[in-house]
Amino acid sequence: MPTVVVASTSPVKVQTASNGFRRMILPSVIASYSVVGEKSNRTLEPLLATPLKTWELLAGKMLAALIPAMALTWICGALYIAGVWAGALSPRVFAAVVSPGWLTVFLLCTPLLALIAIAAMVAISARVNDPRTAQQFSVVVVPFLGVFFGQLTGVLVLSPLIAALAVWGATLLFQRKVILTRWA
Numbered sequence: 113m114p115t116v117v118v119a120s121t122s123p124v125k126v127q128t129a130s131n132g133f134r135r136m137i138l139p140s141v142i143a144s145y146s147v148v149g150e151k152s153n154r155t156l157e158p159l160l161a162t163p164l165k166t167w168e169l170l171a172g173k174m175l176a177a178l179i180p181a182m183a184l185t186w187i188c189g190a191l192y193i194a195g196v197w198a199g200a201l202s203p204r205v206f207a208a209v210v211s212p213g214w215l216t217v218f219l220l221c222t223p224l225l226a227l228i229a230i231a232a233m234v235a236i237s238a239r240v241n242d243p244r245t246a247q248q249f250s251v252v253v254v255p256f257l258g259v260f261f262g263q264l265t266g267v268l269v270l271s272p273l274i275a276a277l278a279v280w281g282a283t284l285l286f287q288r289k290v291i292l293t294r295w296a
Contacts, residue, residue: 136225136226136228136229137229138181138184138185139177139178139181139182139226139227139229139230139233140177140229140230140232140233141247142176142177142180142181142230143173143174143177143229143230143233143234143237144233144236144237144243144246144247144249145237145243145246145247146173146174146176146177146233146234146237147173147234147237147238147286147291148237148238148240148241148242148243148245148246149237149243151241151291152242152243156291157292160288160291160292161292166283166286166288167283169286170234170279170282170283170286171279173234174227174230174231174234174279174282177230177233177234178223178226178227178230181226182222182223182226185222185226189218193210196209196210197210224271224272224274224275227275227278227279228274228275228278231275231278231279231281231282232278232282233246233249234282234286235281235282235285235286236249238285238286238287238291239285
């Protein structure tokens, strides 16, 4: 999968980038409850005692947040495309709005942004004690930091390597023994 670069120089590209960050909110809210919710319900301890490897456990939690969020995002995107098609004055207008660049960002960048947000939120969820704290981070901090650093650099670079590094980092930050002893 190629690296996708979204430069924030034109209004269309800025709109596309801001839509991508809005699409990060739903999966990060779902992922924010993944670990801390089980801690508060006292269902995490039996799960951590199973012979599952840490990456398998986190992959399941991340996929549980990624799949419904992407399904909802792509359904809404299909409805948007249908609405643009129905409301466009000509095929040229439709082609200008639903361009190959927009489709690339929608189909490739959205899952990568969602996966990066989910990895960050799973790491945060493993560190906090309260589900509300994790959800506050998911709604405010993660999208804000994404927009901030994207604007700071002027270019948002996404690749599967960056998403894989985010997942790997979340796996490294997840400490089973500390979670078992601190919240038991």
